[in-house]
Amino acid sequence: MRSLTIRRPDDWHLHLRDGAMLEGVIGDTSRHFARAIIMPNLVPPVVTTADAGAYRERIMAALPKGGRFQPLMTLYLTEDTNPDDVEEGQKSGLITAVKLYPAGATTNSHGGVRDMNKAMPVLERMAKIGLPLCVHGEVTTPEVDIFDREKVFIDTVLDPLRRRLPELKVTMEHVTTSDGIDYIRAAGQNIAGSITTHHLIINRNAILVGGIKPHYYCLPVAKRESHRLALRAAATSGDPRFFLGTDSAPHVDPSKECACGCAGIYTSINTMSCLAHVFEQENALDRLEAFVSLNGPVWYGLAPNEETITLVRREEAISFPGKIETEAGSVTVFDPMFPLFWDVE
Ligand SMILES: NC(=O)N[C@@H](CC(=O)O)C(=O)O
Ligand SMILES: [Zn+2]
Numbered sequence: 001m002r003s004l005t006i007r008r009p010d011d012w013h014l015h016l017r018d019g020a021m022l023e024g025v026i027g028d029t030s031r032h033f034a035r036a037i038i039m040p041n042l043v044p045p046v047v048t049t050a051d052a053g054a055y056r057e058r059i060m061a062a063l064p065k066g067g068r069f070q071p072l073m074t075l076y077l078t079e080d081t082n083p084d085d086v087e088e089g090q091k092s093g094l095i096t097a098v099k100l101y102p103a104g105a106t107t108n109s110h111g112g113v114r115d116m117n118k119a120m121p122v123l124e125r126m127a128k129i130g131l132p133l134c135v136h137g138e139v140t141t142p143e144v145d146i147f148d149r150e151k152v153f154i155d156t157v158l159d160p161l162r163r164r165l166p167e168l169k170v171t172m173e174h175v176t177t178s179d180g181i182d183y184i185r186a187a188g189q190n191i192a193g194s195i196t197t198h199h200l201i202i203n204r205n206a207i208l209v210g211g212i213k214p215h216y217y218c219l220p221v222a223k224r225e226s227h228r229l230a231l232r233a234a235a236t237s238g239d240p241r242f243f244l245g246t247d248s249a250p251h252v253d254p255s256k257e258c259a260c261g262c263a264g265i266y267t268s269i270n271t272m273s274c275l276a277h278v279f280e281q282e283n284a285l286d287r288l289e290a291f292v293s294l295n296g297p298v299w300y301g302l303a304p305n306e307e308t309i310t311l312v313r314r315e316e317a318i319s320f321p322g323k324i325e326t327e328a329g330s331v332t333v334f335d336p337m338f339p340l341f342w343d344v345e
């Protein structure tokens, strides 16, 4: 196949940040994606519907001229989140999901949830009104090995929560293990999973072999090869419970290239080229549209986009900048470590 026309894709997990960084990165998303679920882990986080409304306005103001892009806003769940505010946010059409960050699990998550019992009134309301919970699925218990944190989260937090509140719709975000894939496959209804571009491409060797490579470090951290293969099988299977959430998470280079570097990989700019490459390798180009454009809208109860994009396979490798320059500083672009041929026309 030399060219492929699909409905315009959406990104079901995206970090746009704020201010100069927002201005520097939003064009890379709006160029290809019609909509994205916008993560609320700003400093301070987006906790109320009013915060989300103000953030949405800043995003719209930062959009390149003529850009048509719809940010789907989320609220950062805290132990004090007010169920009425969440319900009003959903009713007004502003809020698409609420995000659970276990406290301390990842970038800007210190204000997240420590005791799930305290979040139950909001979660019960969400179950009642059909508002999905997006989860960063890792425990933070210091005794638990970082490579096991997703599996332990499933066993000790996610599964008990779903048994307690089976009507709650849960998106397990950035699934990185075969345990996550198996759990979603076996769980029946009210659960789905997003998968990032980079977790389909790298395993943990990318971070550690030949020197420490901060630009491949993200959370949940990439796992061993067998997990990457399970993610690829799920993403390319056409199973409607799996869809793209890039988790593109820009950090300026000095924040990553230091003694305690931040977690996050920036992929917005080359995600579609990387994904077409992966799906071609798996002989699944005919399922790319399901993964990037169809499965997510079904899960979130939205119509797929009417517009299309066309991917073209070039004879020569195409190039992306190694870094993008923003007013906040330079941000290194994800390097898949193989040449890319698929271009978005
Ligand atoms: N994925 C990451 O490694 N980082 C994200 C946070 C997150 O999604 O966990 C970020 O905000 O930088
Ligand atoms: Zn996360």
Ligand SMILES: [Zn+2]
Residues within 6 Å of the ligand: 013, 014, 015, 039, 247, 249
């Ligand atoms: Zn994220």
